[in-house]
Amino acid sequence: xxxxxxxxxxxxxxxxxxxxxxxxxxxxxxxxxxxxxxxxxxxxxxxxxxxxxxxxxxxxxxxxxxxxxxxxxxxxxxxxxxxxxxxxxxxxxxxxxxxxxxxxxxxxxxxxxxxxxxxxxxxxxxxxxxxxxxxxxxxxxxxxxxxxxxxxxxxxxxxxxxxxxxxxxxxxxxxxxxxxxxxxxxxxxxxxxxxxxxxxxxxxxxxxxxxxxxxxxxxxxxxxxxxxxxxxxxxxxxxxxxxxxxxxxxxxxxxxxxxxxxxxxxxxxxxxxxxxxxxxxxxxxxxxxxxxxxxxxxxxxxxxxxxxxxxxxxxxxxxxxxxxxxxxxxxxxxxxxxxxxxxxxxxxxxxxxxxxxxxxxxxxxxxxxxxxxxxxxxxxxxxxxxxxxxxxxxxxxxxxxxxxxxxxxxxxxxxxxxxxxxxx
Ligand SMILES: NC(=O)c1ccc[n+]([C@@H]2O[C@H](COP(=O)([O-])OP(=O)(O)OC[C@H]3O[C@@H](n4cnc5c(N)ncnc54)[C@H](O)[C@@H]3O)[C@@H](O)[C@H]2O)c1
Numbered sequence: 293x294x295x296x297x298x299x300x301x302x303x304x305x306x307x308x309x310x311x312x313x314x315x316x317x318x319x320x321x322x323x324x325x326x327x328x329x330x331x332x333x334x335x336x337x338x339x340x341x342x343x344x345x346x347x348x349x350x351x352x353x354x355x356x357x358x359x360x361x362x363x364x365x366x367x368x369x370x371x372x373x374x375x376x377x378x379x380x381x382x383x384x385x386x387x388x389x390x391x392x393x394x395x396x397x398x399x400x401x402x403x404x405x406x407x408x409x410x411x412x413x414x415x416x417x418x419x420x421x422x423x424x425x426x427x428x429x430x431x432x433x434x435x436x437x438x439x440x441x442x443x444x445x446x447x448x449x450x451x452x453x454x455x456x457x458x459x460x461x462x463x464x465x466x467x468x469x470x471x472x473x474x475x476x477x478x479x480x481x482x483x484x485x486x487x488x489x490x491x492x493x494x495x496x497x498x499x500x501x502x503x504x505x506x507x508x509x510x511x512x513x514x515x516x517x518x519x520x521x522x523x524x525x526x527x528x529x530x531x532x533x534x535x536x537x538x539x540x541x542x543x544x545x546x547x548x549x550x551x552x553x554x555x556x557x558x559x560x561x562x563x564x565x566x567x568x569x570x571x572x573x574x575x576x577x578x579x580x581x582x583x584x585x586x587x588x589x590x591x592x593x594x595x596x597x598x599x600x601x602x603x604x605x606x607x608x609x610x611x612x613x614x615x616x617x618x619x620x621x622x623x624x625x626x627x628x629x630x631x632x633x634x635x636x637x638x639x640x641x642x643x644x645x646x647x648x649x650x651x652x653x654x655x656x657x658x659x660x661x662x663x664x665x666x667x668x669x670x671x672x673x674x675x676x677x678x679x680x681x682x683x684x685x686x687x688x689x690x691x692x693x694x695x696x697x698x699x700x701x702x703x704x705x706x707x708x709x710x711x712x713x714x715x716x
Pocket of ligand 1: 303305306307328329330334349367369370373388389414
């Protein structure tokens, strides 16, 4: 069995101590070895007497007792701290937004790549059940072809360094980063252009409220709304497509689905996701980091994902300042590492059978655009009455399952094929 990954928590403030330290302790194959913070009381409280308490990174990097760092420091220190940890040979899980600009995020991603070390961005909401379930419904085609999306997030006025623009404070970087990441994760297309209007607080000068539009290469647009003027926290997003809509509300744990697609749900319905909306997502995030390091595979959210988010945030800020749209070259956009074929673990032979009224439709093309799988057609027979196609699907098992479910929701029958179609 591989030895436990020895993790240092760097930054033991409110998020590090309350959420990340317990998540590190709970992660399979990981152990919390050190707590680093210039505030000795904070570091001691996070360590619970079970980890070294260290004042700074120097003390950490001169003591070869750790393999990885989980970094939760103020925004202006995220990238310099991550770079120092990478230089010391540590894998890093870096709190969002990883840097305060695209250039900072790109420096972290490049340093990790050059050193051959894991760099994961802590976009924890990708592990939130109310979002993974919504994404699953989306991939099963319940909204049809996506046309537009709307996402909102915010809460009460920010305080301390979070309210200080010189320290990377403000709602755009703090919560806007999550919101943009969620949209880029749900709609895997390059961003081409953004527009934004933004207001700033008189007392702190930090950005208070932002309304923006993000345009994707396929013509889909998403509206975002962010604020630190609200009396209570809120976080919801809605995806609208030709087949219906899916709305996911984090804090109520509620998903609304209205769909006309397939047989899965003919009537509007409301689902409740009843688990704790907080700690399980942090536990899943840190467990994914440890598992990725152990397996030597890319993590579910990597440094390039953080760079894409920062690129959009930089452009939203620039658009608001200029009062004009800003074009983006997001050509490097690609599917999340968790869904690349590097992580391929399944092959499945499926016969798709479709009725005569579907024969003219580019079904396999649609499937290939929607799901990140290898498709290998082994046999096919199409005539005026009925068409069938035997296809070898290769990729992540969850992606294959989602592709089959989507096909069925379109009225295409999908049956496993016995025997070896490779010889066919
Ligand atoms: N993912 C989430 O749900 C979530 C929630 C809250 C905060 N965060 C993120 O976590 C990070 C920290 O936020 P927070 O609310 O915990 O801030 P905080 O101010 O409560 O804690 C930051 C800690 O970092 C320490 N610190 C400062 N400089 C340091 C250094 N050079 N080395 C080590 N420690 C240092 C401070 O003493 C403090 O204890 C931010 O990136 C924030 O966006 C994420």
